[in-house]
Amino acid sequence: GENVEQHPSTLSVQEGDSAVIKCTYSDSASNYFPWYKQELGKGPQLIIDIRSNVGEKKDQRIAVTLNKTAKHFSLHITETQPEDSAVYFCAAHGGYQKVTFGIGTKLQVIP
Amino acid sequence: GAVVSQHPSRVICKSGTSVKIECRSLDFQATTMFWYRQFPKKSLMLMATSNEGSKATYEQGVEKDKFLINHASLTLSTLTVTSAHPEDSSFYICSARDHRGQETQYFGPGTRLLVL
Numbered sequence: 001g002e003n004v005e006q007h008p009s010t011l012s013v014q015e016g017d018s019a020v021i022k023c024t025y026s027d028s029a030s031n032y033f034p035w036y037k038q039e040l041g042k043g044p045q046l047i048i049d050i051r052s053n054v055g056e057k058k059d060q061r062i063a064v065t066l067n068k069t070a071k072h073f074s075l076h077i078t079e080t081q082p083e084d085s086a087v088y089f090c091a092a093h094g095g096y097q098k099v100t101f102g103i104g105t106k107l108q109v110i111p
Numbered sequence: 112g113a114v115v116s117q118h119p120s121r122v123i124c125k126s127g128t129s130v131k132i133e134c135r136s137l138d139f140q141a142t143t144m145f146w147y148r149q150f151p152k153k154s155l156m157l158m159a160t161s162n163e164g165s166k167a168t169y170e171q172g173v174e175k176d177k178f179l180i181n182h183a184s185l186t187l188s189t190l191t192v193t194s195a196h197p198e199d200s201s202f203y204i205c206s207a208r209d210h211r212g213q214e215t216q217y218f219g220p221g222t223r224l225l226v227l
Contacts, residue, residue, distance in 0.1 A: 032214045043117070043204045043218040044155070089154060093214050101154045 002027040002094040006102025013080050014110050021105045023090035024072040032093035033073050035064060037086045038104075044089060048075070080109045114138055115207050117219035124195055125227055132190045132222045134205030140185035141207035145216060146178070149202045161188045185210060195226040 003026040013019045023033075031052040036044035050057045050064045050073065057064050061080075066073040077084055090102040114137040124130050134144055142163050147155040159169045159180050167180035177199075179191040188207075192199055202223055206216040 034215060036218070041221070041223070043115075043206075043221040046113075046215060046217065049215065099157075099214075099216065103154045104152075 002030060002092055002098065002100040004090060004092050004100045004102045006090050006105060008105060009103065010106045010108070012108045012110060015080060015082060017080055019075075019077045019080050019084070019107055019109075021075045021088055021090070021107070022072060023074070023092075023102050024070075025092040025100075026071065027092070027094045028068075028071065030092040030094045033064070033066060034091050034093075035075050036089045036091065038089065039086045047088075077107075080107075082109050082111050085109045113209070113215075113217040115205065115217045115219040117205055117222050119222060120220060121223040121225075123225045123227065126196055127194055130192045130195055130224060132192075132203055132205075132224075134188045134190070134207065134219050136186045136207040136217070139207070140210040141188075142185060142210040143208045144182060144188040145206045145208075146180060146188075146190050147204045147206065149204060149221075151202075155204065158190075192224065195224070197226045200224055200226045 006023045034049035037047045038044040048062050048064050050066050061078045063076040085108050087104045087106050089104050091099050093099050116135045118133045144161045146158045149155050158173045159167045161167045161180045161182040163182045169175045182188040202221050204221040206218045
C-alpha cells in the first residue's frame with residue numbers, strides 16, 4: 001500500500017520567514033495530494049491541493065509543488081504569521097481511492 | 112461551501128454506556144463519509160468508510176460491532192461507540208466527500224470522547 005513520509009515533525013520559524021514542509025509517497029498511482037491545517041482541538045481544514053497533472057499551485061501565501069518523478073511534494077508558506085501556527089498534514093490519494101496521511105508537522109511561528 | 116458538522120463536540124460518559132456521534136454535510140451531498148480516530152500528537156487513523164445506503168467498510172483491526180456506523184442519508188452518517196471503555200477515549204473526526212465525484216475530503220470539527 002501507499003506510504004507517505006512527512007518531515008520535519010516540528011518546525012519553528014520567525015514571523016515573516018518562510019516555512020517548507022516536505023512529503024514523499026511510494027505509490028506511483030497516487031494522483032491527488034491535499035494539505036490540511038489542524039489547529040488544536042479542531043478538525044483538519046483543507047488549505048491547498050494539487051493533482052498529478054500539475055507541477056505547482058499557489059494561493060496567496062501558500063504554494064504546493066509536486067515532483068512526480070521523484071514522488072515528492074512540498075508545502076511552502078511565505079511571510080509566516082503567528083496564526084499559521086498549527087499542525088500540517090500532507091496526504092496522498094492512491095489508485096484505490098484510499099487516502100494516506102503523513103504524520104504531521106507542528107509549525108510554530110514565533111512573533 | 113463544503114462545511115461538515117459534528118455533534119456533539121465533546122462528550123463524557125461512563126464505562127459501559129453507548130455514545131452516538133453525528134456527522135453532517137451541511138451544503139453538499141455526500142455519498143461517502145469517513146470516520147477517523149486521532150490520538151494525541153498523532154496522525155489520523157481511518158476507522159471505516161461509510162457509503163450511503165450500504166454497509167460500512169471497516170479497516171483492519173476495527174471492531175464493527177463496537178463501532179456501529181449508519182449512513183442513512185446523503186447528508187448524515189452516525190458513529191455509535193457501543194459499551195464504551197476508557198481505552199475508547201479519543202478524538203473522533205469524520206469527513207465527507209462530495210457526491211459529484213471529486214476526491215477531496217472535507218473534515219468535521221471532531222468529537223472529543225472521554226470514557227470514565
